[in-house]
Amino acid sequence: MITLKNVSFEVEGHNILNDINMELKGGKVYGLLGPNGAGKTTLFKALLDIIEYKGEVFKGDANVIIGKLIEYPSFYPNLTCVENLKLHASYADMECNDSIVNHLLEVVGLPDAKHKKFKELSMGMKQRLGVAKALMGNPNLLLLDEPTNGLDPMGMKDMRNLIEQDLKDNQRTIVISSHNLNEVSLVTDTFLFMRNGKKILEIDNKEDIYMLGSVQQIPENTIIKQDITLLKDSKDNLYFILSEINFNKLKTTNDFVYSDVEKLTLENLYIRLMSTDLIEVKSYV
Numbered sequence: 001m002i003t004l005k006n007v008s009f010e011v012e013g014h015n016i017l018n019d020i021n022m023e024l025k026g027g028k029v030y031g032l033l034g035p036n037g038a039g040k041t042t043l044f045k046a047l048l049d050i051i052e053y054k055g056e057v058f059k060g061d062a063n064v065i066i067g068k069l070i071e072y073p074s075f076y077p078n079l080t081c082v083e084n085l086k087l088h089a090s091y092a093d094m095e096c097n098d099s100i101v102n103h104l105l106e107v108v109g110l111p112d113a114k115h116k117k118f119k120e121l122s123m124g125m126k127q128r129l130g131v132a133k134a135l136m137g138n139p140n141l142l143l144l145d146e147p148t149n150g151l152d153p154m155g156m157k158d159m160r161n162l163i164e165q166d167l168k169d170n171q172r173t174i175v176i177s178s179h180n181l182n183e184v185s186l187v188t189d190t191f192l193f194m195r196n197g198k199k200i201l202e203i204d205n206k207e208d209i210y211m212l213g214s215v216q217q218i219p220e221n222t223i224i225k226q227d228i229t230l231l232k233d234s235k236d237n238l239y240f241i242l243s244e245i246n247f248n249k250l251k252t253t254n255d256f257v258y259s260d261v262e263k264l265t266l267e268n269l270y271i272r273l274m275s276t277d278l279i280e281v282k283s284y285v
């Protein structure tokens, strides 16, 4: 649906985005993970075309409509939910009428808060209204920047249900940036890890446990190779990441020579990636 090729963004000689390559596929949910300042919000801004990046963003379909919830949703405190959404639609030159607004408020679970002023909403309700705003115009790509920010566990669950429900009903591509690994892992198909403006790893969210080890020799078999994600450090030492199931399948393969295998949870994998210089390599050596 959208392909990024060598996307970079620099401010005063500082690389905020550094040569990002990725493909966002239709109907998939991506979890964008990385520490404060990694460049997640800036990547969203590149997708929204609101910063002057270098490189290219190709839209597979000319009709890609992007909805966004970036940083804290901004609304007028003294206007009601309905008034705020209608005003946003008029600013954004979108079609809007009572039935569209009522439907959106229904979708995000705010039908009873229609006429409440924004300032009277709880944090969770404000985030939901932010999602309603993002859904205006029926986007096929939805960018959610920390949608569970400031929410209590019930609020997080409600937001997750909303994302899941919206997904079931509509085949949207969704990119969610979050610091809450467990929460985001419940809805994500693919994780995109970022560090210092770089995309350092893209991996499917299939398993709870990841096996990380040092590689001395990679199997020749190309089908087997496809299952193995390879990383390298700045000294060109090679490492693998495999799901536990795939590791158990491959561990006795003759030409797979490895050492120092560790079992990592998503949280431990994240900590390892963020505290080292490991980066995914696309080509096999």
Ligand SMILES: Nc1ncnc2c1ncn2[C@@H]1O[C@H](COP(=O)(O)OP(=O)(O)OP(=O)(O)O)[C@@H](O)[C@H]1O
Pocket: 011, 016, 034, 035, 036, 037, 038, 039, 040, 041, 042, 043
């Ligand atoms: N226009 C800009 N001018 C200068 N610095 C910028 C600009 N935009 C972003 N930055 C810097 O780029 C880095 C990445 O910021 P960004 O907001 O994208 O990170 P993030 O991964 O979303 O962080 P967080 O998790 O805290 O939201 C930060 O160091 C930020 O200060």
